[in-house]
Amino acid sequence: MSVKTSKGSGMDWWKQIFSAFKAATVRQVAYVPDAGHAALIDACVRDNDMRAIALTSEEEGVAVLAGAWLGGARGVLLMQSSGVGNCVNMFSLASTCRFPLALFVTMRGQWHEFNPWQHAMGQTANAQLNTAGMQTLTATSPDDVGPMATATLDQAFTGGTMSALLLHQRLMPVKTFDR
Amino acid sequence: MPETGRSNDFPLRRREVVKRLLHKEDDLLVIAGLGSTAWDITSAGDRDLNFPLWGAMGGAISVGLGLALAQPERRVLVITGDGETLMGLGSLATVAMQAPPNLSICTFDNERYGETGMQATHTSGQTDLAGVAAACGIAVAASVRTEAELEAALPVILEAPGPVYHVIKVRAEKLDFVLPPKDGVHLKNRFRRALLGDDVMAPAHRGLP
Numbered sequence: 391m392s393v394k395t396s397k398g399s400g401m402d403w404w405k406q407i408f409s410a411f412k413a414a415t416v417r418q419v420a421y422v423p424d425a426g427h428a429a430l431i432d433a434c435v436r437d438n439d440m441r442a443i444a445l446t447s448e449e450e451g452v453a454v455l456a457g458a459w460l461g462g463a464r465g466v467l468l469m470q471s472s473g474v475g476n477c478v479n480m481f482s483l484a485s486t487c488r489f490p491l492a493l494f495v496t497m498r499g500q501w502h503e504f505n506p507w508q509h510a511m512g513q514t515a516n517a518q519l520n521t522a523g524m525q526t527l528t529a530t531s532p533d534d535v536g537p538m539a540t541a542t543l544d545q546a547f548t549g550g551t552m553s554a555l556l557l558h559q560r561l562m563p564v565k566t567f568d569r
Numbered sequence: 570m571p572e573t574g575r576s577n578d579f580p581l582r583r584r585e586v587v588k589r590l591l592h593k594e595d596d597l598l599v600i601a602g603l604g605s606t607a608w609d610i611t612s613a614g615d616r617d618l619n620f621p622l623w624g625a626m627g628g629a630i631s632v633g634l635g636l637a638l639a640q641p642e643r644r645v646l647v648i649t650g651d652g653e654t655l656m657g658l659g660s661l662a663t664v665a666m667q668a669p670p671n672l673s674i675c676t677f678d679n680e681r682y683g684e685t686g687m688q689a690t691h692t693s694g695q696t697d698l699a700g701v702a703a704a705c706g707i708a709v710a711a712s713v714r715t716e717a718e719l720e721a722a723l724p725v726i727l728e729a730p731g732p733v734y735h736v737i738k739v740r741a742e743k744l745d746f747v748l749p750p751k752d753g754v755h756l757k758n759r760f761r762r763a764l765l766g767d768d769v770m771a772p773a774h775r776g777l778p
Contacts, residue, residue, distance in 0.1 A: 463639035465635065
């Protein structure tokens with residue numbers, strides 16, 4: 391697979407998310423990997439104050455973070471847009487018990503997407519999150535990412551809400567599979 | 570065709586097993602899966618450090634994992650059913666990867682979906698949940714079928730370095746409902762207050778231990 395990165399696309403926006411996690415004293419980072427989250431996941435794995443938790447399916451993360459909160463720890467959940475669909479019933483744990491929830495979703499199916507199978511969740515993830523009771527913000531430029539990451543964490547942990555930051559596909563390198 | 574009838578005769582009874590595991594004054598942190606195991610833990614005495622789920626099927630083991638990682642000095646016990654365990658099988662692999670030494674998981678396995686009409690689960694056929702847990706990499710994974718096996722397993726469940734996983738084969742039986750509170754916000758807040766202290770409810774609290 392080759393990756394085309396357009397000039398000036400500011401591919402280090404993930405550092406702003408990482409800084410926001412540090413500032414918010416995030417202790418658990420549950421994730422299903424995505425290429426768009428790769429550098430952030432690596433940084434969280436290396437960080438001594440964070441426990442990086444690889445999941446087999448995204449819904450596990452919603453439950454893990456509920457347990458973390460019961461134990462007094464803050465956590466976040468990283469996934470790509472297809473993972474939103476895997477979580478829908480488990481979101482009821484957060485909404486019914488009013489657990490704070492902070493999601494960071496890298497989007498597919500929005501921008502130069504070559505894989506038609508990604509469009510279904512890419513085009514509906516935002517609406518599905520809203521239907522599940524979640525507040526959403528979408529970052530479309532690198533300058534959005536830092537402030538929106540901080541706002542998402544604040545809305546979750548201080549505001550006590552379910553909040554998601556959607557990272558638009560135009561922030562990501564374009565996957566081409568050499569085509 | 571699964572042997573749907575064999576669990577009618579299993580010797581261990583779930584409400585007696587749970588009373589051996591839980592005592593009202595213990596400081597165990599207890600998560601229960603929805604349905605029968607939530608009623609079971611309540612039958613041993615409702616307590617603030619019980620968090621019984623009323624939904625979120627497949628999530629009990631994962632809630633226990635997040636709690637165990639957040640509270641490494643406290644023993645966490647997850648008690649859930651075979652149907653609930655089957656819905657979240659992947660969480661056993663995730664537990665094995667994280668390997669929290671303070672996490673113990675028990676599946677009360679009656680080989681039935683008890684709340685929906687006692688339909689057979691996959692464990693009535695060929696699925697061996699202790700084998701699944703062992704294959705996922707949970708070093709201590711065992712099935713308990715008799716009183717003698719239960720007696721031997723109790724100290725492992727309650728004290729051995731984890732993660733430990735036990736399937737406890739229990740009789741298929743319809744029992745009285747012993748319902749815990751079902752307001753999720755109440756269940757969450759009482760648990761956090763008992764574990765983290767009264768000031769956890771203060772507006773400025775940052776959610777830290």
